[in-house]
Amino acid sequence: MKSKLFSILLVIVILLLNVVVAYSDSEFEGEGTEESPYIISNSDDLIRLSELSNTAATADYATKYYKLTDDIDLSGNSFKPISYGTSMYTKEASTFTGTFDGNGHIIKNVTMTEAISVYGATYGIIGLLGSKGVIKNLGVENVMINGGNADRLCIGGIVGSIFNEVSIDNCYVNGMSVTAATTQTTYVAGIAGRTISQTGTITNCYATNLDYSLVAKGDNKAGILGSCGANGYSAENCYTTYAKIQGNVSATNSYMSVSNCYTAVEPKDVSASDLGSAFKENQTVKNDGFPVLQWESTEGYDDIGDVEKFDPYFSGKGTEDEPFLIQSASDLTQLASLTNSDDTAAKYAATGVYYKLTDNIDMSYESSYIPISRATNMYQSVAAGGAFKGTLDGNGHVIKNVSMNSAVMNTYGNTYGIVGYLGANGCIKNLGVENLTVENAGANRLCIGGIVGSVNAHVLIDNCYVRGMTVTATSSEPTYVGGIAGRTIGNAGDITNCYSAGLEYSLVNGNFSAGILGSCGNANYASNNCYTTHKKIQGDVSATGSYMKTNNCYSDESVKNLRPETLGEAFIADDALLNSGMPVLAWEYDSQHSETACFDITVHGEAVADGQENVAANYNAVLEFDREMNPDTLDRIVVLKNGESVENVTFKVSGNNVIISPALEYGTRYQIFVPKTVQSVKDAYGRSAKAEEKEITFTTGAALSVKDVKLNGKPLSEATINRGDDVIATVNIRNLNASNPQDAAVILALYDKNGVMKYAALDTAKIAKSGEDELSVTLHIPDDIEDGFSIAVMVWDSINDMNAVCRAYIH
DSSP states (O other), X not given: OHHHHHHHHHHHHHHHHHHHHHHHTOSSSSOSSSSSOEEEOSHHHHHHHHHHHTSGGGGGGGGSEEEEOSOEEOTTOOOOOBTOEETTTEESSOOBOSEEEEEEEEEEEEEEOGGGOOTTOEESSEEEEESSOEEEEEEEEEEEEEOTTOSSOEEESSEEEEESSEEEESOEEEEEEEEEOOSSOOXXXXXXXXXXXXXXXXXXXXXXXXXXXXXXXXTEEESSEEEOXXXXXXXXXXXXXXXXXXXXXXXXXXXXXXXXXXXXXXXXXXXXXXXXXXXXXXXXXXXGGOOEETTOOOTTOOBGGGSOOOOSSOBSOSSSSSOEEEOSHHHHHHHHHHHTOTTTHHHHTSTTOEEEEOSOEEOTTOSSOOOBTOEETTTEESSTTOSBOSEEEEEEEEEEXXXXXXXXXXXXXXXXXXXXXXXXTOEEEEEXXXXXXXXXXXXXXXXXXXXXXXXXXXXXXXXXXXXXXXXEEOOSSOOEEESSEEEEOSSOEEEESOEEEEEEEEESSOTTEESSEEEOOSTTEEEESXXXXXXXXXXXXXXXXXXXXXXXXXXXXXXXXXXHHHHOTTEEXXXXXXXXXXXXXXXXXXXTTOOEXXXXXXXXXXXXXXXXXXXXXXEEEEEEESXXXXXXXXXXXXXXXXXXXXXXXXXXXXXXXXXXXXXXXXTOEEEEEEETTSOOEEEEEOOOSSOOOOOBOXXXXXXXXXEEEEETTEETTTOOOOTTOEEEEEEEEEEOOSSSOEEEEEEEEEEOTTSOEEEEEEEEEEEXXXXXXXXXXXXXXXXXXXXXXXXXXXXXXXXXXXXXXEEEEEO
């Protein structure tokens, strides 16, 4: 009996062991054969395949057959390529020699970071593809790759490096952004980065929307294949929108056999009939109307003919009458990205394209700004579209708190400025730049300007200023630095009605540094009606001066008694001490562009001991500034009492405070308006024993945008409020900052008929970078409140700083 029981138990144990062994032998559904491939159905499966193929003990998985059964979203993951390699061809564990069949599916939102970056690292969905390996029927969308500063990276949207009878067929990449700060060349392309040896084919593929603007060394960057290093490779029936490719798919075409391949800027440049039976025509907004592969679905996409044409990046049309609008810091960085990309620079940096700022822009959230249309070697554009040849109209606005210190730009002759390289017929006008910092470790022949780094022929910089610019450069060779422009290259151009102040240069070789133009290298450049206050400038606007024609320009000691009428009608007196009393541009005081600080102050009673009622008292309102003010400018401040202007208002300066008389009456609501021309106001208070109500309406949250405000589910224009109601305010807020999350607060406040705040409710949130959130606040309206009450919905970018984004009142 005992032996029989033991036998039964032994059989059970053996069966259990078999189950365990069978499970561990198969990480995926299927058998890994051509007839029964391993199934990749989700992001976990794909990440697991990456892990197995990069581990020596399980490297055999890189030899099998795989098939996707669904689209895969890799958002929130840092993906390491399948069969990742180093030194361009040295495998970490194994080279992928199997078959990866996308089966007409898409892998999207792929992020690969510098954490895997070493010399010759291979980036792609597959890192190393070799020895008869196959990738087919796969789409890849929205790829972001950061290779750090490792050298000779091999980067492709599908595969990083390929060798030995491989095949990539029926695949596409739409949307790929690459960053690489390497000092040696980077091999980068939409489909494959580099070939190593033997033979291989890339057929029926396309790559669109590629951005290599942050690749420091990119001689071997292209649309389909970055570099072909061996005989026997071919590309057939392929196209790319990458503009830099000149009649060929490979950047180094010495070994590439190319047949029926195209570069295309617009859909009309290539058709499905040109490409062959693997493609079909596309009249939808999918892929911007370019041909797509037969297996791609265009269902659910609007027909291009039914959709009013609009720019995917900016409001406006880019014409002189309807310019593209730059409305935020994200718009400015987007413009820089587009003009530095081979794929889009030809459109966005071209002659006849117009841009206009609609507001001041604070770049504090950008750790390192990359200039619009930057160049290397002083005049060689990083993008095929060339220098910026359009028109950038600041429209009387200011770009402030700009920092440029990117390692990507630390190369010979790099150009620094709001615009890096201003080309033939380019124009920048009506723009102010404040608090600009440039730091560079030591690259030679840098061209640095507050407005533009390097300028070419027939350019115009007009009606601009730079206040506050710090430059640090340790190059032993000359650094070309100017408050407005760093260096001229072409043979003609004008800088007119401009000034610079507060320039600090720390340069090892600063012979070519100046206040307006650092170095003028060609004839027929002129500077008219300009001045600079920089002490280091000696007698001339240009440091070299050999070719610069100066007319009515002033620097150093000569500016001390300079009058605006001397400079011309573009300048006016600095009554508000914007520029330490020196002349300023007339648009700086233009009311249509000025911001206004509005302080709501309600004077409350003073608390008295022993339970007595509050005693009425009058108090002076006090404005606090960040410096002592000029009393002559303060008469522009307006004081309203219950909506009516207060007569005979006077101002007394006491240090950084300005005391307003007459005294404010107890229990009364006042509004104090301070125009931008009286700058640097920090605070306002009513000298009350109690905390008074205060709203600062002029400082907008730099990173927040209010998309929608509703009360009890209705738009503000349709909302009504009544005694006894519970009012629910819902506010949809978008964070425009692509780099950092942003605090937001919504306050719902109830005011009585005198404008005194009675009750308030608050909701706060931290909104993810480039994210959206809906905040909701509920407030009860008492039954006994008198007629004339109102509700205010206030949105703030920080409950501590109380910087208002917007407000709306419902009476």
